[in-house]
Amino acid sequence: MSTRTDRFAPGDRVRTRSLDPDGHTRLPRYARGAVGVVVEPAGVHPLADDRARGRTGNPQTVYHVRFPAAELFGAGDHSVTVELWEDYLTPVEEDP
């Protein structure tokens, strides 16, 4: 088991980055720049983007993050849960 500290906890609101990198990433295009809620951490793995470029990649926590369909597609009443590396996520401050 890893002893690193997870940056996010279940229930935290996070925004995905909206970068469009050259080459491989596991942040699907449909889930970029979107706000979702962390469901749970799902293990520690080297960033896939790094591995695909032949780099070792720092191990970091991956999270299940749940998004309302309307946030991703502008419509729909379902949710989509995506597994995302910590580097893909930034915290969203709660409204005061």
Next chain:
Amino acid sequence: MSGNHSSSVISARVRHVEALLEQRGLLEGGEIDRRIDEFAAGGTPANGARVVARAWIDPGFAERLLTDANAALPELGLSMSGGLQEQRLKVVANSAEEHNVVVCTLCSCYPIALLGPSPGWYKSEAYRSRVVRDPRGVLAEFGVELPAATRISVWDASAESRYMVLPRRPEGTGSLSEEELAGLVTRKGLIGTALV
């Protein structure tokens, strides 16, 4: 060299890379096929069906399965460690309020140990691109009509975890044995594109 390749550009490229790797002694002839066979060995939807049947008759097992599937699978002699490293499995349970469906939008990630090789439609661009956007419509095309009040949760298996759906136990199956219950569970039921 791996068999069953089509004549597509990507297949030609893979054959070329494979040949170079063999030429340089990094890969033995037939090694990729052998590794794939080892990885897929024993993988069949019957495994997933056994897991579901046990969860239906044993609430304690169901709870352990939903909390930490990797720790619960060995109770049935199963595991997710057939590949290079053990893969995390998350089992998601259907209920009257929620229906789950699994996709891999980026490629075709799939719990082969429990479900065997994935069906062709699972890997199709149509399924992968549409089910995240309009799951209710896609499920209807599979013949699954859900009440409007049932929430639909789509799980995108595009990273390290694999997912399996725990379908709802059908009505009127109280007298069936565990083995008979397992016989009711279909591959589509384990992906979420069918009810059981």
